[in-house]
Amino acid sequence: SSELTQDPVVSVALGQTVRITCQGDSLSLYYASWYQQRPGQAPALVIYGKNDRPSGIPPRFSASTSGDTASLTITGAQAEDEADYYCSSRDSSGDLWVFGGGTKLTVL
């Protein structure tokens, strides 16, 4: 089955821009979706499709894809953005799904 690789830890200064990446073969076939998980909470969708945000997700969250790498960008990171972020896509086989290992974002 496919794998998605994320950097385990990323930090960003308050108000600055940060990019979280997700690399895997399946991303050349399927778009990634992105999830935010705060401590003690269930994951929540932040990006889906090519670059769509569910209602309630601020526009500072955006996504892009290039080849086998998907990226989640937070432009002007806020303290409340400190969380774990996971990417996910359908597996290359088409009938399974896969998550990245997660990125812990620290806002300094």
Place this chain on the structure above:
Amino acid sequence: EVQLVESGGGLIQPGESLRLSCEVSGFSVSVNYMSWVRQSPGKGLEWVSVMYTGGETYFADSVRGRFTIARDNSKNTVFLQMNNLRIDDTAVYYCVRVMRVSAAGFYWFDPWGQGTLVTVSS
């Protein structure tokens, strides 16, 4: 309001079985792909299983042959039957809807339930 409520978790011994339930409101499980995702303590998310609208089911390698997924359309509920449980099955299990625009290659999980904790220990 769209809501998924999992139940059925608990403390169980290795080798035993457990059935999780996911009661859905706000949409019909019969016309949606439904999935289970788990998270071991302190670890990342792991996809477990999916049921398609036509009833086809698929499983992660780690649970295939031990877990089954089913639904009861009349109760709008999805189930995860877990047999021969192992210590490494210990996790919070989340029920999720799989949203899709298949022709465009878009798939995403939304919404998520609050999760139910399964602890496998002797």
